[in-house]
Amino acid sequence: MKVFLNGTQGRLNKTLQEVAPDVDAIICTGGTNPRENPNPGIAESDVIIDFSYAKATRSLLEHAAKHNKPIVIATTGHPLDERAALIEDFSPRIPIVWSGNYALGVNVFFYLVRQAAKLLGPEFHPELVELHHARKKDSPGGTAERIADIICKERQWDRHASSSYGRHGLIGARPDEEIGIHALRCGEVTGEHIVYFAGPHERIEIVQRSQSKRSFALGAFHAARWVLDKKPGHYIMEDILGLNTMDAPKLEAL
Numbered sequence: 001m002k003v004f005l006n007g008t009q010g011r012l013n014k015t016l017q018e019v020a021p022d023v024d025a026i027i028c029t030g031g032t033n034p035r036e037n038p039n040p041g042i043a044e045s046d047v048i049i050d051f052s053y054a055k056a057t058r059s060l061l062e063h064a065a066k067h068n069k070p071i072v073i074a075t076t077g078h079p080l081d082e083r084a085a086l087i088e089d090f091s092p093r094i095p096i097v098w099s100g101n102y103a104l105g106v107n108v109f110f111y112l113v114r115q116a117a118k119l120l121g122p123e124f125h126p127e128l129v130e131l132h133h134a135r136k137k138d139s140p141g142g143t144a145e146r147i148a149d150i151i152c153k154e155r156q157w158d159r160h161a162s163s164s165y166g167r168h169g170l171i172g173a174r175p176d177e178e179i180g181i182h183a184l185r186c187g188e189v190t191g192e193h194i195v196y197f198a199g200p201h202e203r204i205e206i207v208q209r210s211q212s213k214r215s216f217a218l219g220a221f222h223a224a225r226w227v228l229d230k231k232p233g234h235y236i237m238e239d240i241l242g243l244n245t246m247d248a249p250k251l252e253a254l
Helices: 011-023 040-044 054-066 080-090 104-119 142-155 214-227 237-241
Strands: 002-006 026-030 047-050 071-073 095-098 125-132 163-165 179-185 191-198 203-210 233-235
Touching: 002 011, 002 040, 011 026, 011 214, 026 040, 047 054, 047 214, 054 071, 054 080, 071 214, 080 095, 095 214, 104 142, 104 191, 104 203, 104 214, 104 237, 125 142, 142 179, 142 191, 214 237
Parallel strands: 002 026, 002 047, 047 071, 071 095, 095 233, 125 179, 163 179
Antiparallel strands: 125 191, 191 203
């Protein structure tokens, strides 16, 4: 499998290059710039993996569509409306895997959060805290945004109206239809996410901690191999792992 890796200098890109021989992947490195011709590595590759910058995504998708190449996007930091527009514009043309996190454990974590949001009634208030290293540039991260997407979808809430990014001042009582999203940036933390479902008499906490960036790289390569023969469309890691076909019954509120 020949992989065009968009960018070479990021920490995750370096991890991808280290992991590639273990998964029988050949890396074609390069980058895209809207003012330049497409890097020839795209045409020669089987699939594209992007761990770079949000501002480069549209240009990269244009090159991918031109050469009819499937793409795995792991870049975060896109505004919600921009991300939705990119998916709408390009998923009819090429297969796109776009997830906030590609680690296996994180995606099982997504499944557990989905089931909790579905099973627990509105009296269980969701709150999300995410922690990453001090150099992470976007806030909140893509994993946190995905968690908020899942909770809002299961509870049929408006994603924008229900999201509260931190709290400050005299803001009044917390409404039931709200998810608080809090981002911490410090030290050398690879990644940590805690979702609280706090009810009137008990609290559930679902926790995920990443110990190595290697888990992200392995998941991205798994996604790249999976998407090679897929039809145009938008896919997420949960599709690849079959988690979207697993379900649990909804419980009546106690």
